[in-house]
Amino acid sequence: MAGLWRHGDFLKLWGGETISQFGAQITVLALPLTAILTLQATAGELGVLTAMQFAPVLLITLFAGVWLDGNRKRPALTIANLGRAALLGLVPVLYVADLLSMPVLYAIAFLTGLLTAVFDVAYVVYLPSLVSKDQLVQANSRLEATYSIASIGGPGVGGLLVQWLTAPVSIVANAVTYLAAAVSVAAIRHREPPPDRPADRASTWTEIKEGLSTTLRDPLLRPLTVGSAWFNLFEQVILTLYLLYGVRELHLSTSLLGAVLAVGSVGALAGSFVADRAGQVLGVGRTMVWTMILGCAALGLVPAASGSPLVAGSVLAAGLFVYGLALAVFNVHSLSLRGAIVPPELLGRVTATYRFFVFGTIPLGGLLGGLLGEQLGVRTAMVIAVAALLAGAVVFAVTRIRSVGDEIFGPKETLCSLD
Structure with a gap:
């Protein structure tokens, strides 16, 4: 533990991500509220907005993985942060100039998502x-704690900023945090070794195929990828409709909605702290299986919320707390598992392939949520999504993931191969 606290370059990376994630969590609330409150968006339009944010994952992620395997990664982090700052800074400017519309918001969301897709890989x-390698679980736990801490303060602050400044203007806070993150990453002193670029390097399509083959043929990576993709598909149905549900059906204020999201993030923070211990007690595989089931079940409380704003908000908060805790524990071990078993020369392509499938279902989930919300009603759409999530969790529980133990983090263990 002390090793990472003395690791100056990791602290810069961690600090920059903490700042940017705090701002990003403001935008998680403010961007859809800009559509709902300022532009009077329908459920279908919210689905399209979500799709625009995450569609770039399908378009660029595989190519980004190949490019990153042959180039230094740190410049990509800095440039992506600067680009996202510039794009999000346009939202309040266009709003003040009375030029903001849903098509414009779609374009900004798409271009920001493009840079985020590259940044995340x-x-x-x-x-x-x-x-x-032996610091990976601790490092990922701290990064997961970062997302949780940012998610605790970000939505709450975002809700207040929306009330004080309007939703579009509040997005400027995220632009500022991306600028700060770019500075922090640029200050890292560690110099990446030159990437290995063999003279007979294969074509881009051949390298993409290699990443796909590695991911989909590996007995651990395949179920992890499929299970996570299914989860994201139906989780996004709920997340797309959540704010619309809260504002128009439960009649919650933006500040209360932000507070509910913050309570859920407290659960995620708790999960990041107990993730390592949970893996030691239950084993990595069983921890991932049980947290997947728990997180899916907890989301069932979202469509169950009803009554007064206080009662409905309390039910939402309880569900999101448990969901956040379970998801944080799962994510820590998912990241660490992939980092431990994938050879370094394939990590960019495997990460890109994983994100292509797992995050590629998010725009589909957004569109599906918008369609189901308009055709069947918001609450019914979320009930269907919860049922699908639980079915996927049961299937995930019987895969080889359940038998994975801590031995994967041994110094010479590599389970991933092209055989």
Whole structure:
């Protein structure tokens, strides 16, 4: 533990991500509220907005993985942060100029998502080059704690900013945090070794195929990828409709909605602290299986919420607390598992492949949520999503993941191969 606290470069990376994630959590609330409150968006339009944010995962992630395997990762992190700052800074400017519309919001969401897709692959691939393998779980736990801490303060502050400044203007806070993160990453002193670029390097498509083959043929990576993709598909149905549900059906204020999200993030913070211990007690595989089931079940409280704003908010908060805790524990071990078993020369492509499938279902989930919400009603759509999540969790529980133990973090263990 003390090793990471004395690791100056990791602290810069961690600090920059903490700042940017705090701002990003403001935008998680403020961007859809801009659509709902300022532009009077329907459930279908919210689904399209979600799709625009995450569609770039399908378009660029595989190519980004190949490119990152042959290039330094840190410059990509800095450039992505600067680009996202510039794009999000346009939202309040266009709003004040009375030029903001849903098509414009779609375009900004898409371009920001494009940079985020590259950043997220680069970030995951860069971390193992910065810390040792035996520090990966601790490092990922701290990063998961970062997301949780940011999620605790971000939505609450975002809800207040929306009330004080309007939703579009509050997004400027995220632009500022991305600028600060770019400075922090640029200050890292560690220099990446030159990437290995063999003279007979295969074509881009061949390298993409290698990443796909490695991920989909490995007995651990395959069920992890499929199970996570299914989860994200139906989780996004709920997340797409959550704010619309809270504002128009439960009649919750933006500040209360932000507070509910913050309570859920307290659970995620708790999960990041207990993740390592849970893995030691239950084993990595059983921990992932049980947290997947628990997180899916907890989301069932979202469509169950009803009554007065206080009662409904309390039910939502309870569900999101348990969901956040379970998801944080799962994510820590998912990241660490992939970082430990994938050879370094394939990590960029495998990470990109994983994100292609897992995050590629998010825009589909957004569109599905919008469609189901308009055709069947918001609450019914979320009930269907919870049932699908639980079915997926049961299937995930019987895969080989359940038998994974801590031996994967041994110094010479590599389970991933192209055989």
